[in-house]
Amino acid sequence: MVLFRRMLGDVLRDARMQRGLTLREVSADARVSLGYISEIERGQKEASSELLASLCAALDMPLSDVLREVSDLVAIEEAAAELTRIPVAAPAGRQVVNSAA
DSSP states (O other), X not given: OOOHHHHHHHHHHHHHHHTTOOHXXXXXXXXXXXXXXXXXXXXXXXXXXXXXXHHHHXXXXXXXXXXXXXXXXXXXXXXXXXXXXXXXXXXXXOOOOOTTO
């Protein structure tokens, strides 16, 4: 199952690290507690739209870019999950065992 909050956290963490910012710096700029940002980055907490806007401003990254990156990651995860559901034809007289199930 695809968890949006986990992928959002990955995108936000990557953006922060690419900019060379610490959690403390983003926390101060966004006026959000360091612990809460950490939980968002780890996919443990959901970010409200207001909080997400504050984080994007602190990262100097448009919200649309963040959402686009998350959307792309979700699409990749969904495609990968779909590939594991494609039935495989067995040679005559043989049985295929689905190890992913």
